[in-house]
Each structure stands twice: as C-alpha cells, then as structure tokens.
Amino acid sequence: MNNRRNFLSGAGAITGTLAAASVSKVAMAALPEPVLQTTPNTMPPLMPSSGRPYNPVVTLNGWTLPWRMNNGVKEFHLVAEPVVREMAPGFKANLWGYNGQSPGPTIEVVEGDRVRIFVTNKLPEHTSVHWHGQRLPNGMDGVTGLTQPAIRPGKTFVYEFVARRPGTFMYHPHADEMVQMAMGMMGFWVTHPKTRHPLIEEVNRDFVFLLNAYDVEPGSATPKIMTMLDFNLWSWNSRIFPGIDSLNVRLNDKVRIRMGNLTMTNHPMHLHGHEFLVTGTDGGPTPKTTRQYEVTTDVAVGQMRQIEFLADEEGDWAFHCHKSHHTMNAMGHDVPTMIGVDHKDVTKQIADLVPDYMVMGERGMADMGEMEMPLPDNTARMMSGEGPFGSVEMGGMFSVVKVRKDQKAGDYSNPGWFKHPKGTVAYELDGPVPEGPRQQGAGAAAMPVQNMPAKNIEVQVRKPGAGHAGH
Amino acid sequence: MKPAFRLSALAAVVLTLTGCASVSIDDALKETNARSEPFTQGKVELSRTKAQRDQRAALTNELLSRPLTQSDAVQVALANSPSLQALIAQSAVNLALANQVGRLPNPILSFERVRLNDELELGRLLSFGLVDILLLPQRLGLSRSQAEQAKIQLTGVVIDQVTQVKQAWVRAVAAQQALSYAEQVNRSAQASAQLARRMQLVGNFSKLQRARQQVFYADATTDLALALHAVTATREDLVRILGLDEAQATRLTLPARLPDLPKAPRDPQEVSKTAAQQRLDVQLARSQLDLVGRAQGFNLLGTFIDVEVGARRDTVFDNAEGTQSTGRGFELDIRLPLFDWGGARRDLFSAQTLAAANRYDATVRGASSQLREGYSAYRTSYDVARHYRDEIVPLRQAIADENMLRYNGMFIGVFELLAEARAQVTSVRRAIDAQHQFWLADASLAAAVIGRPGGAVPAMASGAAPAPAAAAAGAAH
Numbered sequence: 001m002n003n004r005r006n007f008l009s010g011a012g013a014i015t016g017t018l019a020a021a022s023v024s025k026v027a028m029a030a031l032p033e034p035v036l037q038t039t040p041n042t043m044p045p046l047m048p049s050s051g052r053p054y055n056p057v058v059t060l061n062g063w064t065l066p067w068r069m070n071n072g073v074k075e076f077h078l079v080a081e082p083v084v085r086e087m088a089p090g091f092k093a094n095l096w097g098y099n100g101q102s103p104g105p106t107i108e109v110v111e112g113d114r115v116r117i118f119v120t121n122k123l124p125e126h127t128s129v130h131w132h133g134q135r136l137p138n139g140m141d142g143v144t145g146l147t148q149p150a151i152r153p154g155k156t157f158v159y160e161f162v163a164r165r166p167g168t169f170m171y172h173p174h175a176d177e178m179v180q181m182a183m184g185m186m187g188f189w190v191t192h193p194k195t196r197h198p199l200i201e202e203v204n205r206d207f208v209f210l211l212n213a214y215d216v217e218p219g220s221a222t223p224k225i226m227t228m229l230d231f232n233l234w235s236w237n238s239r240i241f242p243g244i245d246s247l248n249v250r251l252n253d254k255v256r257i258r259m260g261n262l263t264m265t266n267h268p269m270h271l272h273g274h275e276f277l278v279t280g281t282d283g284g285p286t287p288k289t290t291r292q293y294e295v296t297t298d299v300a301v302g303q304m305r306q307i308e309f310l311a312d313e314e315g316d317w318a319f320h321c322h323k324s325h326h327t328m329n330a331m332g333h334d335v336p337t338m339i340g341v342d343h344k345d346v347t348k349q350i351a352d353l354v355p356d357y358m359v360m361g362e363r364g365m366a367d368m369g370e371m372e373m374p375l376p377d378n379t380a381r382m383m384s385g386e387g388p389f390g391s392v393e394m395g396g397m398f399s400v401v402k403v404r405k406d407q408k409a410g411d412y413s414n415p416g417w418f419k420h421p422k423g424t425v426a427y428e429l430d431g432p433v434p435e436g437p438r439q440q441g442a443g444a445a446a447m448p449v450q451n452m453p454a455k456n457i458e459v460q461v462r463k464p465g466a467g468h469a470g471h
Numbered sequence: 472m473k474p475a476f477r478l479s480a481l482a483a484v485v486l487t488l489t490g491c492a493s494v495s496i497d498d499a500l501k502e503t504n505a506r507s508e509p510f511t512q513g514k515v516e517l518s519r520t521k522a523q524r525d526q527r528a529a530l531t532n533e534l535l536s537r538p539l540t541q542s543d544a545v546q547v548a549l550a551n552s553p554s555l556q557a558l559i560a561q562s563a564v565n566l567a568l569a570n571q572v573g574r575l576p577n578p579i580l581s582f583e584r585v586r587l588n589d590e591l592e593l594g595r596l597l598s599f600g601l602v603d604i605l606l607l608p609q610r611l612g613l614s615r616s617q618a619e620q621a622k623i624q625l626t627g628v629v630i631d632q633v634t635q636v637k638q639a640w641v642r643a644v645a646a647q648q649a650l651s652y653a654e655q656v657n658r659s660a661q662a663s664a665q666l667a668r669r670m671q672l673v674g675n676f677s678k679l680q681r682a683r684q685q686v687f688y689a690d691a692t693t694d695l696a697l698a699l700h701a702v703t704a705t706r707e708d709l710v711r712i713l714g715l716d717e718a719q720a721t722r723l724t725l726p727a728r729l730p731d732l733p734k735a736p737r738d739p740q741e742v743s744k745t746a747a748q749q750r751l752d753v754q755l756a757r758s759q760l761d762l763v764g765r766a767q768g769f770n771l772l773g774t775f776i777d778v779e780v781g782a783r784r785d786t787v788f789d790n791a792e793g794t795q796s797t798g799r800g801f802e803l804d805i806r807l808p809l810f811d812w813g814g815a816r817r818d819l820f821s822a823q824t825l826a827a828a829n830r831y832d833a834t835v836r837g838a839s840s841q842l843r844e845g846y847s848a849y850r851t852s853y854d855v856a857r858h859y860r861d862e863i864v865p866l867r868q869a870i871a872d873e874n875m876l877r878y879n880g881m882f883i884g885v886f887e888l889l890a891e892a893r894a895q896v897t898s899v900r901r902a903i904d905a906q907h908q909f910w911l912a913d914a915s916l917a918a919a920v921i922g923r924p925g926g927a928v929p930a931m932a933s934g935a936a937p938a939p940a941a942a943a944a945g946a947a948h
Contacts, residue, residue: 218882219873332877335884336680340673341666343885349662350885353655353892356875357885365881373879382881 031118031156032068034077036100040086040238042245044412052110054192055202057258058412060209060247060399061239062188065105073114073160076107078129080151080173080185081122084221087235088243088329091380093214094222095184095238096123102184102238103210104171111166111194117159119151123180126150129159130174131189132260133282133304136161144175151175166193166200167284168258168304170210182225184238186210186262199285203308204253204409209236211299211321211397213263218330219376229264230333233380234326234396241327241398242385246414247319249311250407258306261299267326270296271309271401273317280306296322311403316418321397329380329395338362366393388417494570494618496563503626506751507921510633512542514549517559527551535719538726541640541910544713548636552714555632562625569621573614575603579781589791598781598802609765616762623755630751630923632712637914639712643705644725645907646698651727652900653698656893657691663889664688684886729906732860736853742846742920743839750842750922756827756834763827767820779804838922845912845919852909859902867898 037043043063045056050069057064067074083097098104109115121127128151130142140161144150151157169189173180188208193200213234215227236244249255256279261267275293279286282304299305320327338361351357360367365383375381385392392398404415496517504515518524527550534543534550548555576599583594603610667684670676710720781802788795874891877883 218877218880330880330882332880332882332884332887334887335881336670336886337675338670338885339675341669341675343666343669346662346665346669349658349665350889350892353659353662353896354871354875354888357878357888360878360881361884371879374876375880376873376876379876379880 031120032070032075032077034079034099034120035066035105036079037063037105038100040101040243042412045410046108048108051113052194054108054110055206056108057106057190057206057208059106059188059237060207061237061243061245062101062103062209063105064108065099070116073116074109075116075118077118077120078104078187079120079122080127080129082124083184085184085238086243087214087233087238088240088380091240091243091378092221093184093216093238095214096180097184097238098187102186103212104185104187106188106190106208107171108190108192109163110192111163113163113191115159115161115163118156119159120156121151121153124153126152126175127173127180127185128157128175129171131159131161131169131171132302133167133169134161134189135164142171142174163191165284166191166197168208168260168280168282168306170260170262170304172262179225181212181262182214182223182227184212184214184223186212188258188260190258197285199279199288201254201256201279201308203256205247205249205412206256206258207247208258209260211236211259211261211263211267212238213265214238216330218379221378231263232330234263234321234328236397236399240329240380240396241394242392243380244397244399246316246400246402248402248404248407248412248414250409250411251311251314251403251405253311253403254308255311255401256306256308258304259299260304261301264301265323266298266300267397268296268298268322269305269307269319270322271307271317271319273313273315273403274309274311274401276307276309278305279308280304311401314403314405314418315420317401317403319399319401320394325396327383327394327396327398329382331382335361339364366391494566494615494622496559496566499562499566499618499622499625500559502622503629506626507630507633509917510630510921511545511549514546515559515629517563518556531719535715535722535724538724539640540726541637541730544640544709545633545636547713547715548632551719552632552712554714555629558628558632559625562621562628565621565624566618569614569617571614572617573611575607575610576600581781583785589789591788591790592785593788594783594785596781596783596802598779598804601778601780601803613762613765616758616765620755620758620762623751623758627751627755627923630918630921634914634918634923636709636712637917638911639705639709640725641729641907641910641914643702643709644729645903645910646701646705647725648728648903649900650695650698650702652896652903653691653695655896657688657695659889659893659896660684660688660691663886666885729903729910732853732856732906732909736850737846737916739846739850742916743842750838750920752834752922753831753838754922756831760824760827760831763820763823767824777804777806842919845916849909849912849916852905852912856902856905856909859898859905863898864902867895871895 040061042058042061045058046064046066047056048054051067051074065076065078067076069075078098080096080098081100083095083100083102084092085095085097085102086092095102107115107117117129119127119129126144128142128144128148131140139147140159141147142159148157167190169191170186171189172186188210190206190208196202211234213231214223215231216223216233233240239245247255247257257276258280259269272295275295276297277291277293278297279291285306294307297305297307325331338359341362343359343362347357347359358371358373360371380395383391383393383395385394385398402415402418404418407415500515500517504511507515516523518527531547531551534547537543539547578597578599581594581596581598583592583596585592585594663684664687667676667681671678671681706723706725710723713719713723715723779802783798783800783802785798786795787798871891874883874888878885878888
C-alpha cells in the first residue's frame with residue numbers, strides 16, 4: 001500500500017508517529033510537512049508537478065521525496081528516525097532511516113535548482129547530513145564539528161544550496177558515521193540536466209539504488225554496529241534477494257542504472273545478456289572517449305557508477321554483485337565443508353541426541369536452497385528464491401532485469417517469468433554421453449619446485465552418482 | 472511372726488518387683504516401631520526362629536522381584552540385613568544387662584557342720600544384703616532407666632540404618648541415571664570423532680581438526696568408564712547395606728530414574744513443630760542425666776553403708792547326752808565408714824551429674840540448631856533442584872532448539888550442533904545431581920527431625936556429588 005501523502009495536495013494531520021515527536025509543533029508549522037513511506041515496494045516515478053520538468057528516476061524498492069515550491073526554492077523535509085525496514089519477506093530489521101524507510105527517499109532536482117532541505121532529527125543521538133558529491137558552500141557540506149554543529153535530537157536544521165552540477169549523488173550522515181551508516185542512514189540524490197547535455201543521453205528507464213550491507217545476527221533484528229568488514233547481509237536499498245524487486249523494461253528500451261556504494265567493500269556489478277557503458281561517476285558524465293563496453297563494473301567504496309545499455313535481448317537476465325558470497329544472505333562462516341563426507345550411519349547416532357538433525361552439505365550447499373527447514377524467527381534464508389525452473393539459490397545482491405516486448409512504456413510492473421521461444425532453453429541430453437577431449441599430464445613448471453611435502457598426498461574426489469540419491 | 476516367714480514374704484515381694492521390672496526385646500522393638508513408624512512402617516523385628524527367617528526371606532524375594540523403590544529398599548534391609556539383625560541382637564544384650572541391674576543379689580545360705588567330740592553343730596545362716604533390699608526401689612528405677620536408654624539407642628540404630636539405606640538407594644539410582652547421560656555424551660563424541668575421521672579422509676579436515684574431535688571422544692570414553700564404575704560402586708554399597716547375598720544381588724533391579732521432586736518442600740513450621748524435646752538425642756541425654764542421678768544415691772550409699780543381715784539357726788547335737796539344742800539369732804555385718812566417708816565418691820558422682828546435666832543442655836541447644844541447618848540443606852537442595860528443572864534445563868532445551876534452527880540455516884555446522892548437544896546433556900546431568908542431592912538431604916532431614924542428625928547432610932557449596940568426574944568435561948569443550 002502506498003500511503004504517500006503529498007503535502008501539496010491537501011493539508012492533513014501529521015501522522016501519529018511524528019506527532020509524538022519532541023519537535024515543537026510551532027517550529028514545525030513553518031516547514032513542509034514531512035511525507036512518510038510505509039512500504040518497501042518500488043514506487044512508480046514521481047512526475048514533477050512543479051518546478052523545472054525532468055525525466056524522473058525509479059528507486060528500486062524505494063521512492064522519491066515530494067517537495068514544495070516556496071518563492072522559487074524547492075523545499076524538502078527529511079526526518080531522521082528509527083524505522084523498521086522489511087529487508088525480505090518475513091525478515092524485518094530495526095534500522096535508522098529517513099521518513100519511514102531506510103534508505104531514505106531519493107531527492108530529485110534539476111540542475112540550477114535552489115534547494116532548501118529541512119532535516120529534523122528524531123534519532124536518540126545527534127546527526128547531520130552530508131550531500132555526497134555536491135558542489136555547495138562549505139558550510140552546507142554537513143560535516144559535524146568541521147562545517148556545522150551537530151543536529152541534536154529534536155532539532156531541525158536547514159540546508160540550502162544550488163544544485164550546480166547534473167549527476168548522481170548520495171546523502172548520508174557525517175556524525176557518528178560508522179554507527180549511523182551501519183544502521184542504514186543514507187539516501188540517493190539525482191540532479192537532472194537542465195537542458196540536453198552532450199554527454200547525458202535521454203533514456204527510457206532510469207533506475208537508482210544504493211549498495212549497502214548489514215550485520216544482523218540470525219534471529220535478531222538490529223544490526224551490529226561494530227562490524228567492520230564481516231557483514232552478513234548484502235543489500236540494495238536495504239533489501240536482500242528474494243526481497244529485491246526486478247528491473248522491468250521494455251524491449252529496446254534505453255536503460256540507465258545508477259548505483260552508489262556505501263558498504264565497506266567493492267562490488268563488481270555484473271549484468272547478464274547485455275553489454276553496458278559506464279556513462280557517469282560521482283564526478284559527472286564520463287567523456288565518451290573513456291567509455292568501453294563491459295558486462296561487469298566495479299563500484300568501489302563510496303563511489304557512484306552510472307551504467308547504460310540497450311535492452312535488446314528479451315528474457316529474464318540476472319543482475320548481481322559478482323562476489324559470490326554477496327549473493328548469499330546470512331550464513332555461518334565457520335561451518336565446516338562437508339562435501340564428499342558420507343555420514344549416513346552417523347546421522348542416526350547424531351539424531352539420537354539432536355532429534356531433528358538432518359544431513360546437509362554432503363553434496364554441497366544446494367541442499368540449503370532446496371530444503372524448507374525451519375529457521376530462527378525473523379531470519380532470511382541463506383539462499384532461496386523460486387524461479388520457473390526451481391530454486392535460484394541466491395540471496396543478497398541479486399536481482400533480474402526483465403526485458404519484454406509487450407512491457408508498456410512507463411509500466412514498471414512485474415511481467416512474470418519469461419516465456420522462452422521453443423528450442424531456446426538448455427535441455428537434458430537423451431542418449432549416451434560422448435567422451436569429451438581431455439588434457440593428459442600437467443604442463444612443465446616454470447621453475448623446479450623445492451621443499452615439497454615428503455610424500456604425495458592423494459586427494460580423493462567423490463563424484464555424484466555414487467549412491468547418494470537417498471538424500 | 473517367725474523371722475523365716477517374714478524373710479520369705481519379703482523375698483516374694485522382691486521377686487515380684489524384679490520380675491515386673493524386666494523389659495523384653497520384643498517390647499523394645501514394639502516401642503521402636505511405634506517411634507520410627509514413618510521410617511520402618513512398623514516392620515522391625517528380631518528373627519529368632521527358622522519360621523521367622525523363612526517369612527523374611529520370602530518377603531525379600533517378593534520385593535526383589537520388581538524394581539526396588541526407596542521404601543521397598545528399607546523393607547528389604549529390615550527384613551534381610553544380617554547386620555541390622557546383629558544390631559538388634561546387640562540391643563537385646565543391652566536390655567538384658569539393664570534388666571540385670573533390677574535383680575537383687577541372691578540370698579546366701581551358709582551351712583556349717585562342726586563336730587567337737589560328741590557334739591555336732593549344724594549352723595545355718597541365710598543372709599542377704601540389707602542395703603540391697605532397702606534400695607530396691609532405686610535399683611528398679613536404675614534398671615528402668617537403663618532399659619529406656621537401651622530402647623532409645625535401639626530406635627536410633629534402626630533410624631540410622633534406614634537413613635543409610637535410603638541414601639545408598641538414592642546414590643545407586645542417581646549413578647545409574649548419570650550413566651545413561653554419560654552414554655549419550657559418549658555417543659555424541661563418537662559421532663563427531665567418526666565424522667571428523669571421514670572429513671580428514673576426504674580431505675576436508677586437517678589432522679589437527681580431526682585430532683580435536685578425536686581427543687574429545689577419548690575423554691568421553693574415560694568418563695563413561697568412570698560412570699560405569701560409579702554405578703557398580705553405589706550398587707554394591709546398596710547391596711551391602713541391604714545385606715543381599717550373591718543370588719539376591721543378581722536379582723536386584725533399580726528404577727530408571729529418581730523420584731520427581733515433591734510438589735512443595737516440607738514446611739519449616741512442620742519441621743520445627745517437632746519439638747526439640749522429642750528428639751531421640753535429647754531423650755537419650757535426658758535419660759543419661761536421669762541415670763547418673765539415680766545411680767548416684769545408689770552407688771554412694773552402697774559403698775560405705777554395707778549391711779549384711781542374716782538369720783542364723785544353729786543346731787547342736789550332743790551325742791553324748793543325746794540332746795539337741797537349737798540356737799537362733801541374727802547376724803549383722805556392718806562396714807565401718809572409718810577411712811572412707813565417701814567424699815571422693817561424692818565428688819566423682821557430682822562431677823558426673825554435672826557433666827550429664829551440661830551434656831543434656833548442650834544436646835537440647837544443639838538439637839534445634841541441627842534442625843535449622845538440616846532444614847536449610849534440605850530447602851537449598853530443593854530450590855536448586857527445582858531451579859534446574861524449571862529454569863536451566865528448559866533454557867538448555869530452548870538453546871538446543873534454536874541451535875537446530877541455526878543448523879538448518881547453515882549458520883552453524885554439525886560440530887557446533889554436537890557441542891551444544893553435549894552442553895545440554897551436561898546440564899541435564901547437573902539437574903540429576905541436584906535431584907540426587909535433594910533426596911539425600913530429604914533422608915537426612917527426616918533423620919534429623921526424629922533426632923539422628925548423623926546422616927550425611929550434603930554440602931551444597933561444593934556441589935560434590937559422587938557423580939562421575941565427567942561432569943566438567945562437556946563444559947570444557
């Protein structure tokens with residue numbers, strides 16, 4: 001349900017949650033009424049109804065913040081507050097965000113707009129907002145202590161500057177930064193070009209999302225804020241697969257995807273079935289001479305990347321981070337490798353002590369995707385997602401670009417699974433398997449090896465089909 | 472009235488009195504049964520005939536035909552234990568000795584035959600200690616006191632025995648229960664060792680990782696052996712205290728588990744209501760004080776007033792003259808208290824009385840203190856056992872359930888799962904230990920209430936159950 005209430009269309013009572021805030025109503029009266037979002041679904045683009053026209057973006061599992069015009073100034077109201085974000089169906093996290101969700105709403109403006117942003121702090125600690133990548137007066141840069149005092153709980157600060165440069169930006173706190181980012185304080189910012197720009201192409205679909213990561217103990221709901229690198233949930237806009245919506249486009253649409261990385265590691269983003277160009281970074285549009293076709297582009301920590309491609313191949317195309325553990329949800333890092341270990345008879349012995357015990361991992365981890373076994377409350381499965389041909393066995397930073405001939409322009413709804421033309425799906429061979437060519441013997445080493453182990457260690461390889469059908 | 476008649480009349484009275492005073496072992500057992508009813512259900516007796524012995528053997532056999540409950544164990548001990556019979560017989564000895572005190576020394580008949588020329592003199596003297604007779608009431612009182620003391624001691628012996636039986640039973644059952652858990656730990660360790668071996672075999676584990684699992688199994692095997700021995704040791708202890716022969720011992724089976732905790736602990740009011748005055752140890756001390764008091768007058772008097780009185784009848788036959796003459800008279804032997812007026816004795820006796828009186832006071836004061844301590848031990852062990860049952864074990868179960876879910880999600884592996892299972896087993900075993908401690912304390916409190924605080928009051932602080940040393944092993948991993 002989308003209960004976004006545009007403050008321009010009709011006055012209304014401030015929502016209950018906000019009314020309870022410690023922010024004085026008198027002070028609030030002069031501000032644009034804050035707009036809240038209660039669902040994590042992808043909202044349709046917000047067509048500009050005032051100000052300069054532009055072609056709006058779609059925030060994956062997110063929304064765009066409405067504004068009001070006040071004497072030619074675009075006024076936005078961000079409320080920093082604790083939120084409950086559904087990261088995947090059945091799994092909710094206690095995060096900090098803006099206006100009801102984490103990440104906060106996308107702010108869309110047009111090059112040259114004068115922008116005034118009211119930031120109300122309803123967090124239990126002070127905050128600030130840094131406008132990542134913007135050209136602005138130093139005092140508007142939002143670094144607590146350096147360029148401004150902290151916004152204390154209950155206080156509202158005003159930021160005002162001109163969006164000078166078209167491009168892809170972010171906003172995030174610059175106060176108790178590690179904690180507040182670990183709790184999900186961030187948002188997207190798009191400055192559209194005022195007029196046609198030689199390096200910025202018109203596109204049919206423009207998607208945006210932030211790469212972020214959390215460390216939530218399975219069965220709990222609040223991220224561990226002290227985690228530095230060993231995160232266990234890899235998300236786009238605080239959603240994890242299978243909670244991430246698909247990117248639905250029409251055949252031959254020109255598609256732009258803008259991604260910002262606020263995790264603590266890089267993400268090689270990989271698109272199947274198409275080549276794309278990196279057309280923009282935090283610095284703005286890239287010169288055409290630097291552009292090269294890729295299927296994977298690395299988005300480093302704190303960077304923005306803008307990729308563009310022509311969606312000219314129909315189908316359901318995977319789109320994901322190529323670090324394979326980033327396409328997994330929470331999992332144990334110390335779980336031993338059980339591959340090839342026959343423990344059929346030991347199972348009975350273990351089940352004597354642990355009655356619900358079942359063998360897993362003997363053939364790999366795919367069991368995990370297939371078996372529907374109960375998990376701790378409020379926990380996302382490590383890998384799951386039911387596709388048309390079975391379990392997709394994915395989690396984390398994974399989604400699908402759906403290219404359809406009959407997807408209407410401006411329609412962002414999910415068209416369902418792709419119907420493959422006859423003879424275009426990989427099939428099982430019916431008949432004897434031909435002997436494949438094999439390389440015999442290893443190549444010569446470049447240098448003679450010294451200090452080898454005393455004897456050759458024989459590594460046993462177990463292959464499927466050795467009588468494990470019973471599992 | 473002729474003196475002879477008077478003497479015989481006196482003798483008749485004395486005989487009657489002394490006859491009344493004697494207490495039989497059967498009476499004493501009856502009293503013991505009444506006193507220790509909650510312990511023995513009135514089943515203590517001394518088997519003297521073959522018929523009695525056969526009857527008891529039959530009862531024992533019947534009780535041994537099913538898993539032996541705690542109260543059955545007590546009945547078996549009462550019916551079957553030769554050492555208990557020996558203790559009862561020993562009490563019979565004490566009673567007989569006490570009865571002996573109430574008997575008068577037999578009168579002495581001296582007969583003299585003196586021939587001088589033609590004269591033959593036959594002298595007959597029937598004499599007895601006058602003091603003995605005069606002090607007969609005291610003597611009877613003394614005898615009764617001693618008999619009373621013997622009876623109290625008998626009751627105490629029976630209660631001690633019963634308490635020991637109860638505690639030995641608790642230990643044996645607890646050891647058996649602990650064994651089944653040691654077996655579970657061992658199975659878990661075996662499973663992980665087995666799995667680790669195969670993991671190494673296919674190259675997923677290093678030698679080190681495998682050795683870690685293997686060493687746990689090795690330790691668990693030691694613990695299992697110790698648990699097995701604990702079962703034998705506690706069982707044999709029970710066998711000894713029940714006095715089972717080899718054939719009976721092989722038929723002894725025990726229930727698989729200790730009884731559940733009672734719904735509520737015994738009320739402290741109910742325990743303290745058993746007035747310290749009624750406790751056996753207090754009774755025994757009072758009776759000892761009484762005894763010293765009685766014996767004092769009696770013994771003191773006896774030492775320096777010793778009057779032998781006798782009737783003499785001398786007949787002289789003069790063969791020469793053919794006459795016969797009879798001389799009658801009485802004799803009185805009096806010990807003269809010239810050198811010993813009994814001062815030293817008096818000191819001795821008053822010192823003994825003082826000692827007895829103070830012992831009595833100490834016993835009374837100690838009794839209520841012991842009762843409080845016994846109740847505290849009982850109550851603590853009850854609360855701890857209940858805490859294990861209601862808090863710790865359910866928490867462990869919840870942890871186990873949650874771990875199972877984490878295993879499902881591949882957040883933890885099978886070895887962590889097994890380690891948790893072992894931790895759970897360990898806490899269950901501690902719960903059994905707590906229950907074990909409770910039942911020991913229960914038996915001990917029951918004995919303390921009746922006044923035999925000798926039973927081992929388990930020390931909660933050390934938590935030193937005679938359980939196999941395995942307990943800590945699981946936690947260490």
